[in-house]
Amino acid sequence: MPLHPDRLFPAEPGIRSIARSLYEQVHSLPIISPHGHTDPDWYAYDQPFPDPATLFVKPDHYILRMLYSQGMRMEDFGVPRLDGEPVEADGRRIWRRFAENYHLFRGTPSRLWFEHALETVFGIEERLDAQNADRLYERLAAQLSEPGMRPRALYQCFNIEAISTTDSATDPLAAHDTIKASGWQGRVLPAYRPDAVVDPARKGFHAELERFHEMAATPETYAGYLEAHRIRRAYFKERGATSTDHGHPSARTANLSPAVAADLFDRVRRPDVSNEDAELFRAQMLTEMARMSVDDGLVMQLHPGSFRNHNPSLFADFGFDKGADIPTRTDYVHDLKPLLDVFGNDSRLTLILFTLDETSYGRELAPLAGHYPILRLGPPWWFFDSPEGMRRFRELTTETAGFYNTVGFNDDTRAFCSIPARHDMARRVDCAYLAGLVADHRLDEAEAHEIAHDLAYGLAKKAYRL
Amino acid sequence: MPLHPDRLFPAEPGIRSIARSLYEQVHSLPIISPHGHTDPDWYAYDQPFPDPATLFVKPDHYILRMLYSQGMRMEDFGVPRLDGEPVEADGRRIWRRFAENYHLFRGTPSRLWFEHALETVFGIEERLDAQNADRLYERLAAQLSEPGMRPRALYQCFNIEAISTTDSATDPLAAHDTIKASGWQGRVLPAYRPDAVVDPARKGFHAELERFHEMAATPETYAGYLEAHRIRRAYFKERGATSTDHGHPSARTANLSPAVAADLFDRVRRPDVSNEDAELFRAQMLTEMARMSVDDGLVMQLHPGSFRNHNPSLFADFGFDKGADIPTRTDYVHDLKPLLDVFGNDSRLTLILFTLDETSYGRELAPLAGHYPILRLGPPWWFFDSPEGMRRFRELTTETAGFYNTVGFNDDTRAFCSIPARHDMARRVDCAYLAGLVADHRLDEAEAHEIAHDLAYGLAKKAYRL
Amino acid sequence: MPLHPDRLFPAEPGIRSIARSLYEQVHSLPIISPHGHTDPDWYAYDQPFPDPATLFVKPDHYILRMLYSQGMRMEDFGVPRLDGEPVEADGRRIWRRFAENYHLFRGTPSRLWFEHALETVFGIEERLDAQNADRLYERLAAQLSEPGMRPRALYQCFNIEAISTTDSATDPLAAHDTIKASGWQGRVLPAYRPDAVVDPARKGFHAELERFHEMAATPETYAGYLEAHRIRRAYFKERGATSTDHGHPSARTANLSPAVAADLFDRVRRPDVSNEDAELFRAQMLTEMARMSVDDGLVMQLHPGSFRNHNPSLFADFGFDKGADIPTRTDYVHDLKPLLDVFGNDSRLTLILFTLDETSYGRELAPLAGHYPILRLGPPWWFFDSPEGMRRFRELTTETAGFYNTVGFNDDTRAFCSIPARHDMARRVDCAYLAGLVADHRLDEAEAHEIAHDLAYGLAKKAYRL
Incomplete structure (x- = not known):
C-alpha cells in the first residue's frame, strides 16, 4: 500500500484542496529538530x-x-x-x-x-x-x-538543517567533539539535561552528584553545586547547545531563600531523602535553571507529568523506558507561579512548556502562554505526537495563545528513520488545520501559507535560537 | 419521521459512502450484550x-x-x-x-x-x-x-446471541435456574456484582453482610467473608457467569497484609464506619476480587466515579437510581497501582475499565491499557453512551491503546427495547469513525471492515470469554 | 477582505447549506445581552x-x-x-x-x-x-x-432589545436613573455584583464593607449585613435588575448555621483574614444569595475558577483586568452540594453556571444541569467565547443536558462595538452545530429552526426573566 499523497488531509474536497496547496509549499522545507534523543555517536562514527x-x-x-x-x-x-x-x-x-x-x-x-x-x-x-x-x-x-x-548520509537525505541531542549534565560530549573535529558539515547540538543531578528521587542520584562536582571541580556545597551547573552549561554552550531540558514529575517550582535552599541541598545529599524534599529540590532547581538561562541565554524546556516506571516488576526486569511511563494530572497555574513571579516578565528568558495532560491546554497552558512573555507552548508530546493529538493541540490553544506563542514541531524521537515521518505528519496535520480555518473564512489563504511555513520551519528555529 | 438509513454517518459524501459500506457488513451481526441490567424474570416467565x-x-x-x-x-x-x-x-x-x-x-x-x-x-x-x-x-x-x-420473542427478534444480567452477590439466581430448566435456548447469564457486601458506606450493608455469610454458610470472620465470595462466585459461575462487576465511588485499590485487612474487616462490621475505612475496604476488596478472578477466570469490570444520590431530598422521597448520580473526577494512575503492582502482568486476568471522567481517556486509561496486559477499556459509559461520547472515546484512545485493547460495545441498559437501538448506534458511530480513518488514508478499507466486525461482535465475545 | 457570508459555517456543501438556511432565520433577531460590562454612563450621557x-x-x-x-x-x-x-x-x-x-x-x-x-x-x-x-x-x-x-444610536443600530450592566453592590446606579429620567427608550438594566463586599480576600474589602453598611443604613452585624444585601438588591430590582452575578475563585458553597455564620462574619471583618475563612465566607454567601433570590426572584449567576492577577509585578504596575487572570480547575459536584442540598429543587430559583474549566462540561455541569431544576448552563465564557469553544460546549453538554437547560448566548463584554460581532459568532456557530445534527439525521430541519431561534433569542430572554 503506497503512501497516499492526500494522507491526513481532510476528505472534504474543498478543504482538502486548500490543505494540498498549503502542504505543497512546506513539505520539502529543511527539518529543524531542536529536541530529540538520537545518539550522537551515530553522527560521530557514522557506522551502519x-x-x-x-x-x-x-x-x-x-x-x-x-x-x-x-x-x-x-x-x-x-x-x-x-x-x-x-x-x-x-x-x-x-x-x-x-x-x-x-x-x-x-x-x-x-x-x-x-x-x-x-x-x-x-x-x-x-x-x-x-x-x-x-x-x-x-x-x-x-x-x-x-x-x-549510514547516519550522515541519512541526515543529508532527510534534509536536516540542525538536530539537537539530549545529554546528561555529566556527559563529556565526546561524540559532539568528534563530530566537530571530523569536519562533517551536519549540525548536531547537545542539550543540557540535568535531571540526574537535580532529582534526588532518581536511582543513582548521589553517585551522579559526586561525579558532577568532580567534573566541574567545585566544592560539594550548594554554592559549588550551582557553580557546577554554570560550568557545565557553559561547556555545553561552547559545543553549540542552545537549550536545556527538564523532565520532572510535576511542574512545581519554588523560590526559596539562598539559606533555605542550601539547607535543602544538604538534606537531599543524605541517603534518606523524603518525597517532599525531593519535590521541593526539583522545584527550586527549575527556578535556578531559569536564573542561569537569563544569564547564558539557553532556552529552557519543561516536560512534566509522567509517572515513570509505573510497573515495578517490569522495571525490575528491564529497567527504564520500557513503555510503563503513564501521564498524570499536571497543574501549571499554581506550580509555575513561584518561577513566574521572579522571571515571568523577563524577555531574556524563553521557557517552553510541554504536557501529557491535555486538559491543561485550554484551561492553563494557552492562557499562561498567551500572557507571560517568557512562555511558549511546545508541540504535542509523546502519546499526543499523533494526528488527533496535534489537531486537539491547535484547536485547544490557538484561540487563546495564537500561533506565535507556539514553537513549531519537534520530533522527540530516538528512532532516526521516523524523523522525516514525524515532521511530515506534523506538517500535514497543521496544513489540514489551517485549511479548515481558510475554508470557514477565519483566515485568508495567503495568511495560512505564511503560518504553515512558520509552523514547519520558522518558529522552531526562532524559539530555540538556532 | 422514519429513521434515515444514513443517520449518524458523516455528511461528507466520500466518507459517508465508506461508512455505509462498513455498516452494511456489520449491521445484522448478532448482539453480544455482556453487561446490562435487564430483569432475568423477563426471560424466565416471559410475561407481556x-x-x-x-x-x-x-x-x-x-x-x-x-x-x-x-x-x-x-x-x-x-x-x-x-x-x-x-x-x-x-x-x-x-x-x-x-x-x-x-x-x-x-x-x-x-x-x-x-x-x-x-x-x-x-x-x-x-x-x-x-x-x-x-x-x-x-x-x-x-x-x-x-x-x-414478549421477552423471549423479542430476544430472538433482536438477534441476541448472549446477554448478561447484573446480580447481587446474595441473589439466589432463581430466575436463571428457571430459564435453564425451561429448555428455552436463549443465553442469559448472571454477573457477580458484590457491591452491597463490599461497600460499608451503603445503606443496609450490615444486614446484607449477614445474609451473605448465611447463604455461603461461612463464619463471620474475614477468612469466612473471603470464602463466602469464593463460594458465591462459584455459584454464579455454575450458572454461566463469566464476569464480575464493581461500581465504586473511586478507582482506589489497596494491597493490605492479611492481618491488617482482617482488622479493617472487623472495623467495617461495626455500625459507625468511617469514610476512610469504607474507602479502604472497597479498595482492598478490588484486589481480593482480582485475586479470585485469577483463580476462577471471571472477567472483572470496574465502573468508578459516580457520586451516587447527589440530591438528598430526591433520594429521601424516591430512593436510588432516579437520575441524581453525578460523575466526579477519577484518578486511575495512582488508584489502580496497588492492584496493578500485584496482578498487572498476570495474563490470566482481564480487568475492564469504564469511566465517567473523559479527561482520563487520553491521559490515563489509554496509556494504562496500552501497557498492562490485564487491562482493557470498556465502551463509553452512561452519559457518554451517545454519538459524541463514542466518537470522543475512539479519538482519544485509539492512537495510544489501539482497537484491540478495547472490548467492543455493551449496552448497559435496563430498557429492553433500547438494546438494538444502542448496538445500532455504536455500530454506526464506529463505522463513521473508521470511515474517517479510511478517508484520510490512515487505514485501508479492507482493514476497516475487519475492525468494524471486531468492534461490533468479536471483541466483546472474546473479552468477556463468551 | 470583506466578511464572507459563509464564515464559520462548515465547508461541506450539504451541511453548509443547512447552516445558511438556519442562520437566515435568526441573524437579524434582536440582541438580548443579559450579562455584560458596558459602561452605563455611555447610555446615560451619550457622549461620542x-x-x-x-x-x-x-x-x-x-x-x-x-x-x-x-x-x-x-x-x-x-x-x-x-x-x-x-x-x-x-x-x-x-x-x-x-x-x-x-x-x-x-x-x-x-x-x-x-x-x-x-x-x-x-x-x-x-x-x-x-x-x-x-x-x-x-x-x-x-x-x-x-x-x-454615539452609544444610543449604536444601541439602536445593533438592534439591542435589552442589555444588562454589571454593578457593584455599593453602586448608587446614578447612570441608570439618568437613563430612565431621560425618556430614552433603550432598555439598560443593572445587575447586582456584590463580590467586593462578599470576598474578604479582595483588596479594599473592609472599606467597601463599611460603605455598604452605610448605604443600607444597617448595623455592622451579620444580621445587618444580610439585611444590607436585601436592601441593595431591592434597590437594584427597582431599577430593573433581574439578576445577580458572582465571580468567585471556586464554586464552593456552604450552609452554616446562623450562629456559626455570624461568628465567621466577625472573623472576616478583622484585618487578618485567613484564606480558609475567606473561602468559607464566600461559600456561605452564595447560599445566602440563593436564599434571597428565592424571595426576590433575581436570577443568580456564578462565574468561578479564575485565578485573578496571577502576575504580581504586572498587577503592582497596572492593577486589575490586564490579562493576567488564568483559569484553574473547578469542582462543581462537591462544591455546589451544600447550596443544592437546600435549594436545588426549588423551582423559584434559577442559578446559571459558567466555567473556565471545560473538563467540567461533560463530567459535571451537563449532568448537574440535566438533573437539578434550579440549574442552567451559561454560554462558553471568556477564553471559550470563541468558535471552537462554542462548538465544544454544544458537543459536550447537549447529549446530557439538552438545549433547554442552557440559556442562549451572552456577550460578557465591555467592548461595545464587539456586541453584534459576538452575537453573530454565536448564532453562526450554533447554526453550524445544528446543521451537523440535521445532516446526520439527529434532528429534523424544522426542529433545528426552532432551536436556533431559542438559542439566539428565546432562551436568554426566558432564563434571565426579561
Missing part, C-alpha cells in the same frame, strides 16, 4: 545501523508497549533483561513476531511512522504481514549495509 | 410488558432526569414515593406529559433510542407529540399484548 | 467614543495580553501605570503598534470581533496592517465624531 529488528523494534517503547499490552513477553522481542538471563537474539524471529502482530498498530501513529520510513527510506510499499516478514527482513538487512543508509 | 408508560417512561432515569431538570415532578410520571403517598397511576396521562415535553430530548441519545425502538419494534414512524400521544399510546398498548412482543 | 486606540486597544484585555505575551510593554499601548509614570499618549502610535502586530491575532476570536466591528460599524473592509494603519486611524477617528456613532 544494525539489523531491521534492532533498528525498528527492540528500542521502540511505543511498539514494545503495544505488544506487551496484548500479553507478549519483552524477552521475545530481544529486550535485554537486567539479570542477564538470555532473551531472543534472532532478529528474524523478532521481526516475524512483530509482523504477526502488526494489526495491533492500526490507528496508531507508530504504524504511520513505520510505513513512512519503509517507503521513503527503503522504498518498500508493501504492508508488513506474516507472509512477507522474512522477505522484507532480508531486503532491509541488505539495504542497511549500503553506504547511503 | 405492561403499558407503554411503564415500558418507556417510569423506569428510565435518563428520561426522568431531563423532565425533572425542567421543573416537573417525579410523581407526575408515576415514580413511586418511598412514603407510599399516591403518585400518578394513569399510564395515558404519564405518556401524554412525556409527549408534551418531548422536545426536551432533542439532541440526546434518549431520543434516538426511543425513536429506534418505536420504529423497529412497533413500526411507528411518527414523531411523538402532544397531538398523537393518545393514539400512539393505544396502538402501543395493543401491540404489547401480542405474543411477538 | 474617543479615538480608535481608546475604543479598540487600550481597554481590551484580550488584545493587550497577546501583545504583552510577545514581549511588548503595556505602557506602549497607553495602559495607565498606577504610579502615574507617563505612558504612550498618542493614539496614532498605539494604533500603529497594534497594526504592526496584527498577525498575532490570526486564529483568535479577537481578530474576528475586530474585523466584524470594522466592517459592520465603520464600513471598513480592508485588513489592518502597518501600511494602512494611519489612514484607517484617521477614517475611524472622523467617523467616531458623527452622531450615528
Whole structure:
C-alpha cells in the first residue's frame, strides 16, 4: 500500500484542496529538530545501523508497549533483561513476531511512522504481514549495509538543517567533539539535561552528584553545586547547545531563600531523602535553571507529568523506558507561579512548556502562554505526537495563545528513520488545520501559507535560537 | 419521521459512502450484550410488558432526569414515593406529559433510542407529540399484548446471541435456574456484582453482610467473608457467569497484609464506619476480587466515579437510581497501582475499565491499557453512551491503546427495547469513525471492515470469554 | 477582505447549506445581552467614543495580553501605570503598534470581533496592517465624531432589545436613573455584583464593607449585613435588575448555621483574614444569595475558577483586568452540594453556571444541569467565547443536558462595538452545530429552526426573566 499523497488531509474536497496547496509549499522545507534523543555517536562514527529488528523494534517503547499490552513477553522481542538471563537474539524471529502482530498498530501513529520510513527510506510499499516478514527482513538487512543508509548520509537525505541531542549534565560530549573535529558539515547540538543531578528521587542520584562536582571541580556545597551547573552549561554552550531540558514529575517550582535552599541541598545529599524534599529540590532547581538561562541565554524546556516506571516488576526486569511511563494530572497555574513571579516578565528568558495532560491546554497552558512573555507552548508530546493529538493541540490553544506563542514541531524521537515521518505528519496535520480555518473564512489563504511555513520551519528555529 | 438509513454517518459524501459500506457488513451481526441490567424474570416467565408508560417512561432515569431538570415532578410520571403517598397511576396521562415535553430530548441519545425502538419494534414512524400521544399510546398498548412482543420473542427478534444480567452477590439466581430448566435456548447469564457486601458506606450493608455469610454458610470472620465470595462466585459461575462487576465511588485499590485487612474487616462490621475505612475496604476488596478472578477466570469490570444520590431530598422521597448520580473526577494512575503492582502482568486476568471522567481517556486509561496486559477499556459509559461520547472515546484512545485493547460495545441498559437501538448506534458511530480513518488514508478499507466486525461482535465475545 | 457570508459555517456543501438556511432565520433577531460590562454612563450621557486606540486597544484585555505575551510593554499601548509614570499618549502610535502586530491575532476570536466591528460599524473592509494603519486611524477617528456613532444610536443600530450592566453592590446606579429620567427608550438594566463586599480576600474589602453598611443604613452585624444585601438588591430590582452575578475563585458553597455564620462574619471583618475563612465566607454567601433570590426572584449567576492577577509585578504596575487572570480547575459536584442540598429543587430559583474549566462540561455541569431544576448552563465564557469553544460546549453538554437547560448566548463584554460581532459568532456557530445534527439525521430541519431561534433569542430572554 503506497503512501497516499492526500494522507491526513481532510476528505472534504474543498478543504482538502486548500490543505494540498498549503502542504505543497512546506513539505520539502529543511527539518529543524531542536529536541530529540538520537545518539550522537551515530553522527560521530557514522557506522551502519544494525539489523531491521534492532533498528525498528527492540528500542521502540511505543511498539514494545503495544505488544506487551496484548500479553507478549519483552524477552521475545530481544529486550535485554537486567539479570542477564538470555532473551531472543534472532532478529528474524523478532521481526516475524512483530509482523504477526502488526494489526495491533492500526490507528496508531507508530504504524504511520513505520510505513513512512519503509517507503521513503527503503522504498518498500508493501504492508508488513506474516507472509512477507522474512522477505522484507532480508531486503532491509541488505539495504542497511549500503553506504547511503549510514547516519550522515541519512541526515543529508532527510534534509536536516540542525538536530539537537539530549545529554546528561555529566556527559563529556565526546561524540559532539568528534563530530566537530571530523569536519562533517551536519549540525548536531547537545542539550543540557540535568535531571540526574537535580532529582534526588532518581536511582543513582548521589553517585551522579559526586561525579558532577568532580567534573566541574567545585566544592560539594550548594554554592559549588550551582557553580557546577554554570560550568557545565557553559561547556555545553561552547559545543553549540542552545537549550536545556527538564523532565520532572510535576511542574512545581519554588523560590526559596539562598539559606533555605542550601539547607535543602544538604538534606537531599543524605541517603534518606523524603518525597517532599525531593519535590521541593526539583522545584527550586527549575527556578535556578531559569536564573542561569537569563544569564547564558539557553532556552529552557519543561516536560512534566509522567509517572515513570509505573510497573515495578517490569522495571525490575528491564529497567527504564520500557513503555510503563503513564501521564498524570499536571497543574501549571499554581506550580509555575513561584518561577513566574521572579522571571515571568523577563524577555531574556524563553521557557517552553510541554504536557501529557491535555486538559491543561485550554484551561492553563494557552492562557499562561498567551500572557507571560517568557512562555511558549511546545508541540504535542509523546502519546499526543499523533494526528488527533496535534489537531486537539491547535484547536485547544490557538484561540487563546495564537500561533506565535507556539514553537513549531519537534520530533522527540530516538528512532532516526521516523524523523522525516514525524515532521511530515506534523506538517500535514497543521496544513489540514489551517485549511479548515481558510475554508470557514477565519483566515485568508495567503495568511495560512505564511503560518504553515512558520509552523514547519520558522518558529522552531526562532524559539530555540538556532 | 422514519429513521434515515444514513443517520449518524458523516455528511461528507466520500466518507459517508465508506461508512455505509462498513455498516452494511456489520449491521445484522448478532448482539453480544455482556453487561446490562435487564430483569432475568423477563426471560424466565416471559410475561407481556405492561403499558407503554411503564415500558418507556417510569423506569428510565435518563428520561426522568431531563423532565425533572425542567421543573416537573417525579410523581407526575408515576415514580413511586418511598412514603407510599399516591403518585400518578394513569399510564395515558404519564405518556401524554412525556409527549408534551418531548422536545426536551432533542439532541440526546434518549431520543434516538426511543425513536429506534418505536420504529423497529412497533413500526411507528411518527414523531411523538402532544397531538398523537393518545393514539400512539393505544396502538402501543395493543401491540404489547401480542405474543411477538414478549421477552423471549423479542430476544430472538433482536438477534441476541448472549446477554448478561447484573446480580447481587446474595441473589439466589432463581430466575436463571428457571430459564435453564425451561429448555428455552436463549443465553442469559448472571454477573457477580458484590457491591452491597463490599461497600460499608451503603445503606443496609450490615444486614446484607449477614445474609451473605448465611447463604455461603461461612463464619463471620474475614477468612469466612473471603470464602463466602469464593463460594458465591462459584455459584454464579455454575450458572454461566463469566464476569464480575464493581461500581465504586473511586478507582482506589489497596494491597493490605492479611492481618491488617482482617482488622479493617472487623472495623467495617461495626455500625459507625468511617469514610476512610469504607474507602479502604472497597479498595482492598478490588484486589481480593482480582485475586479470585485469577483463580476462577471471571472477567472483572470496574465502573468508578459516580457520586451516587447527589440530591438528598430526591433520594429521601424516591430512593436510588432516579437520575441524581453525578460523575466526579477519577484518578486511575495512582488508584489502580496497588492492584496493578500485584496482578498487572498476570495474563490470566482481564480487568475492564469504564469511566465517567473523559479527561482520563487520553491521559490515563489509554496509556494504562496500552501497557498492562490485564487491562482493557470498556465502551463509553452512561452519559457518554451517545454519538459524541463514542466518537470522543475512539479519538482519544485509539492512537495510544489501539482497537484491540478495547472490548467492543455493551449496552448497559435496563430498557429492553433500547438494546438494538444502542448496538445500532455504536455500530454506526464506529463505522463513521473508521470511515474517517479510511478517508484520510490512515487505514485501508479492507482493514476497516475487519475492525468494524471486531468492534461490533468479536471483541466483546472474546473479552468477556463468551 | 470583506466578511464572507459563509464564515464559520462548515465547508461541506450539504451541511453548509443547512447552516445558511438556519442562520437566515435568526441573524437579524434582536440582541438580548443579559450579562455584560458596558459602561452605563455611555447610555446615560451619550457622549461620542474617543479615538480608535481608546475604543479598540487600550481597554481590551484580550488584545493587550497577546501583545504583552510577545514581549511588548503595556505602557506602549497607553495602559495607565498606577504610579502615574507617563505612558504612550498618542493614539496614532498605539494604533500603529497594534497594526504592526496584527498577525498575532490570526486564529483568535479577537481578530474576528475586530474585523466584524470594522466592517459592520465603520464600513471598513480592508485588513489592518502597518501600511494602512494611519489612514484607517484617521477614517475611524472622523467617523467616531458623527452622531450615528454615539452609544444610543449604536444601541439602536445593533438592534439591542435589552442589555444588562454589571454593578457593584455599593453602586448608587446614578447612570441608570439618568437613563430612565431621560425618556430614552433603550432598555439598560443593572445587575447586582456584590463580590467586593462578599470576598474578604479582595483588596479594599473592609472599606467597601463599611460603605455598604452605610448605604443600607444597617448595623455592622451579620444580621445587618444580610439585611444590607436585601436592601441593595431591592434597590437594584427597582431599577430593573433581574439578576445577580458572582465571580468567585471556586464554586464552593456552604450552609452554616446562623450562629456559626455570624461568628465567621466577625472573623472576616478583622484585618487578618485567613484564606480558609475567606473561602468559607464566600461559600456561605452564595447560599445566602440563593436564599434571597428565592424571595426576590433575581436570577443568580456564578462565574468561578479564575485565578485573578496571577502576575504580581504586572498587577503592582497596572492593577486589575490586564490579562493576567488564568483559569484553574473547578469542582462543581462537591462544591455546589451544600447550596443544592437546600435549594436545588426549588423551582423559584434559577442559578446559571459558567466555567473556565471545560473538563467540567461533560463530567459535571451537563449532568448537574440535566438533573437539578434550579440549574442552567451559561454560554462558553471568556477564553471559550470563541468558535471552537462554542462548538465544544454544544458537543459536550447537549447529549446530557439538552438545549433547554442552557440559556442562549451572552456577550460578557465591555467592548461595545464587539456586541453584534459576538452575537453573530454565536448564532453562526450554533447554526453550524445544528446543521451537523440535521445532516446526520439527529434532528429534523424544522426542529433545528426552532432551536436556533431559542438559542439566539428565546432562551436568554426566558432564563434571565426579561
